[in-house]
Amino acid sequence: MRELDKAVPNHGANDVWETQIHISGVTGIERMESLGFLPVAGFFGALTVVVALVLLIACTNVASLLLARASARGHELAVRAALGASRGRIVRQLLAESSVLAAGGCLCGLVMNLWLTSMLYRIDLPLPVPLRLHIAPDWRLLCYLIILAVASAILAGLVPALKATRANVQVALKQGERQVGRSKWNLRSGLVATQVALSTVLLVSGALFLHNLLRANKADFGIDTKHTVWAYMRLAPDKYPTAETERLLIQRCLERLRALPGVESASIARIIPLNDSITNGTTLRPDSGPPVGITFQFNAVAPDYFRTMGIPIVAGREFTQAEHPGAPKAVVLNQTMARRLFGNANPVGHTITWGEPHRVVGVAKDSKYFVLSENHEPAMYGAYLQQRDYAVNLHFVVRVNGDPWSIVKTVTGALSHLDPTAAVETKPMSRAMALALLPSQAGAAIIGSTGVLGLVLAAIGLAGLLLYTVARRTREIGLRAALGATPGDVATMVLRQSMAPVLWGMAAGLMLAWFASRPLGMFLLPEIASGDSGSFLAVAVVFLIVAGASTVPPLLRAIHIDPGIALRYE
Incomplete structure (x- = not known):
């Protein structure tokens, strides 16, 4: 930041530099383990x-x-x-x-x-x-x-x-x-x-x-990378002080993205597959059997996520607007997770206790989550709007009916218009999967x-x-x-x-x-x-x-x- 002060001597305390540039070390075993x-x-x-x-x-x-x-x-x-x-x-x-x-x-x-x-x-x-x-x-x-x-x-x-x-x-x-x-x-x-x-x-x-x-x-990654676009939006930490103000921004962003020409659907997720992961190791209590100790991948997603990413729902449904913050907690399991918790039975309608009860509303087909070498990892999806914590990084996914490159600049402009202080980066999902x-x-x-x-x-x-x-x-x-x-x-x-x-x-x-x-x-x-x-x-x-x-x-x-x-x- 001292080098930035020399290069840009007149930037103010509330300037975008202060909110968008974050410097941290990337060396050392401890740092690598944490990331x-x-x-x-x-x-x-x-x-x-x-x-x-x-x-x-x-x-x-x-x-x-x-x-x-x-x-x-x-x-x-x-x-x-x-x-x-x-x-x-x-x-x-x-x-x-x-x-x-x-x-x-x-x-x-x-x-x-x-x-x-x-x-x-x-x-x-x-x-x-x-x-x-x-x-x-x-x-x-x-x-x-x-x-x-x-x-x-x-x-x-x-x-x-x-x-x-x-x-x-x-x-x-x-x-x-x-x-x-x-x-x-x-x-x-x-x-x-x-x-x-x-x-x-x-x-x-x-x-x-x-x-x-x-x-x-x-x-087959289990997701459609040919017709989807990933838009990454980093918010200023002090501009949206509560989860409610952030939810209002997300709603406006999704409405704007869905209204763009050539867009079939749009959604948001806490993480993007094969770029990051949230791994949980805990004990879950399904209502139809004994407690199960399990390590699984977790992602919070909004309505239309599975349709946008091309992940088939093999049982039940995906999230809808019914999964709002005041509604009972709902989850979608992947096939491997469903088998681990419920065997060959249909898990839709059953309840899983994970701190508090979560009702299973659907089962999604298995896909890749973190690395290509994984083989049928259990995964659970939570409703994005029911998450209580605040996220600085927003990951939007957009499904288009043409060439994803043709809409990249349009998506970037739409999100930047809603929040000019946010850092926005947009790329086709195939490019994101290159990592x-x-x-x-x-x-x-x-x-x-x-x-x-x-x-x-x-x-x-x-x-x-x-x-x-x-x-x-x-x-x-x-x-x-x-x-x-x-x-x-x-x-x-x-x-x-x-x-x-x-x-x-x-x-x-x-x-x-x-x-x-x-x-x-x-x-x-x-x-x-x-x-x-x-x-x-x-x-x-x-x-x-x-x-x-x-x-x-x-x-x-x-x-x-x-x-x-x-x-x-x-």
């Missing part, structure tokens, strides 16, 4: 894990190549050791070489960060309030990059350095560069399998989000792209390692060919050695992906979260195709080795 933002924190926590997995894949890729390179330098390192270089000195030299790679990678990452952050600022997020992502690099980012560079150098270079300096000096000097060693191949195979496993986890997670997004775009699809969109884009990056890294690592191995075993392959081995025998040997770590890594990755999909279920549709074998199968097929393609260059090189030249190869 129900823990799913958002969980989502960004998952993205942090994804980034860490990509870094680990890259480090494993570099480690496998450094290990192969250290194997080729076995004779050189043995000579250094024989001339008096300590193992620690050789390890430091190899770590210094990997540090150069890590520093170069972090520098490229910093350049990409500057480019990507400028793009993030242009993204228009479908949030209830206007929000722009403005992320500027600072000293904390520089420190983070330094830590990443050091960690990457250690992760990628330490194991190859220790492995290279563990060899017997006398044996290495005698065998020269022809020393390959079975244990080194096994370690490199393990690194390839690790890359494949981690990439599989990312690819499966991305495939789940992508499948979820495709299904969510066609999913519910945001996790799926972000997950499909970010986790999917990082999964593809991991797949590319794994394929490059596998192809490079096989090319190096074929080059190192040129003499052996030539000898096999001279002794009668056919190109098919050579190809089988190369494929067996190349696909074994891929298959082991894929099996481990699919298992890890299944465990990883459990916590991700809070962002997925129930049918996707409960088990999506199609995504797992698709990732396995794609990985086998890519892995097979990456073995083609080394395979062609191996089967075209000339035995005469290979036997003279050193």
Whole structure:
């Protein structure tokens, strides 16, 4: 507010700035818990894990190549050791070489960060309030990059350095560069399998989000989002001091909205589905059975709400003007709530005691209330005009017989005319529902792209390692060919050695992906979260195709080795 005072020095105490601008913190676990933002924190926590997995894949890729390179330098390192270089000195030299790679990678990452952050600022997020992502690099980012560079150098270079300096000096000097060693191949195979496993986890997670997004775009939310408009109106807190004065304003607003051309119906609700929720955990006492402890979603709605939102009434009726403040309390249950309280009996006409008696006047079809992942949550609707508390935020819903965008400005103008001091925002309901699809969109884009990056890294690592191995075993392959081995025998040997770590890594990755999909279920549709074998199968097929393609260059090189030249190869 101090910054606002500087920018607008002449605004008065009763100015609209004082009544419409509210500043509060949005960070900290306590604040996020109070606003129900823990799913958002969980989502960004998952993205942090994804980034860490990509870094680990890259480090494993570099480690496998450094290990192969250290194997080729076995004779050189043995000579250094024989001339008096300590193992620690050789390890430091190899770590210094990997540090150069890590520093170069972090520098490229910093350049990409500057480019990507400028793009993030242009993204228009479908949030209830206007929000722009403005992320500027600072000293904390520089420190983070330094830590990443050091960690990457250690992760990628330490194991190859220790492995290279563990060899017997006398044996290495005698065998020269022809020393390959079975244990080194096994370690490199393990690194390839690790890359494949981690990439599989990312690819499966991305495939789940992508499948979820495709299904969510066609999913039935239980409400009509194609012909409805949501108008949000924030009132000045001191302009309507009582619930009665606010009710008069609401009545005038509804009359004005219903009179607009192209409007079929209009109503008001305490909250809008899939944007906010009111969850109650309590004990209800139906008149036809024992008390029931239940947690349910609650919303207060006015007459015509169900017709406006396209929610069918399957029994009884929806609210009418008969549910006025002085009338007996009335509620509408959804199908799940009705079954929980009354079984298969018709609940219409029965009474539920919730502090005071509430008569059930109707049963509405189930719909989505808070998140897409919910599955038939119990819900209760109360009559809006019978609520005693005062609400600063008003949520109007309007049903139109044409394009919702065509009436957005008209609705905004009508509400602003009735109260010029109120902040009014109007959007089609489909746009409002975009917030519910945001996790799926972000997950499909970010986790999917990082999964593809991991797949590319794994394929490059596998192809490079096989090319190096074929080059190192040129003499052996030539000898096999001279002794009668056919190109098919050579190809089988190369494929067996190349696909074994891929298959082991894929099996481990699919298992890890299944465990990883459990916590991700809070962002997925129930049918996707409960088990999506199609995504797992698709990732396995794609990985086998890519892995097979990456073995083609080394395979062609191996089967075209000339035995005469290979036997003279050193």
